[in-house]
Amino acid sequence: MTRMQKTLVVLIALVGLIGGLAVNRILNGNSEFNPAELADAGIILLPQSRAVPGLRMTNQDGQPVALDQLQGKWSLLFFGYTYCPDICPTTLAQLRQIKSQLPEATLQRLQVVLVSVDPERDTTQQLKQYLGYFDKNFIGLRGSIADTQTLANALSIPFIPADTSKPGYTVDHSGNLAVIGPDGRQRGFIRAPFSTQKLVARLPQLVKRD
Template sequence: MTKSQRNVFILVALIALAMGLAFNNLMTKPNQGNSAARSEAGIILLPQSRQLPAITLTNQNAEPVLINELKGQWSLLFFGYTYCPDICPTTLSQLRQIKSELPKEAQDNLQVVLVSVDPNRDTPKQLKKYLSYFDPQFVGLTPRSIEELQTLSNAVSIPFIPADTRKPNYTVDHSGNLALIGPDGTQRGFIRAPFNTQKMVAQLPGLVEGK
């Protein structure tokens, strides 16, 4: 990745974070205590939910999944890839630990979804094998094209930079933040990286056990 691309990536990530913080400040006025505790846990709720684009991805079982039809549960949407050397295995390990420590009702109302930023290598078979190392209940989705992936990435303000797949052993620059999707299939907020496991375990039940 060139220096200019890296600067653009950092700028986009900072803008998305600043927007989230601004939204969070608006949310703290009516419910100061809960919002402050959630903010400390890295959870930023949007003042108004966002509709997701009607994009079809393929899950680890080679089944089509319409991204704006992730309904019935809360979803933690993470953009990553199976060949990631650091951020992805760390994040998925943390999410496995966090989910395992939640009350059963919260566990039942929450799913972890990995959206691949590397459709060139992340086939459904590869996603299924990789996610089984963490939690077989985690969902893996791979897009049909980089263009559709960018549309989704822009819609939820979770940036990534497409890799030059012609290079051997290429890596993909992406954000470690999560998009928080409500049971109605709309984006409700973000969870900032790096994660504070204990604070997330304390705050997520009050959020995901409700609708």
């Protein structure tokens, strides 16, 4: 066998080995983290994580919650309100559908959080009742409008406070989600509109990371 032939045999063997390892990772669910695949699903990661303001709000059970208490799980944080006519019910229904298709291991590491941009009407009782229509495990938070704006601006998901003196007022807000890591820092965004199937496929890839 010539030197050239020996080199080709070695190269073919290496290609086969690499291919086999790649197939093994895929079959065992251990494929490597791929930011491009996440981006295709609308999950945009920040180059560097951001600190979340250390604010205190109240949850739907009337209990005080410090935002750093969101640590330990991945949080999909949505700014909305219970009287929203379109974006909010659509978003929450879609998140419920996504959760219903995720594996249990992913669900254990994931939580959905609605931060009210309408604390004037969104009492704790109203939040609890509203979120119960979608998923009893969804978390609702309310705070002062000033604190809510501080949080929204820090996460780059601003909203426009409403003129609450007008009857039947609405609040202009984004449909995007902020992605908070288990360390309590913002890791990125999920852009609206959402692709249910792509998020079902990619969220497990995201939340298995620390």
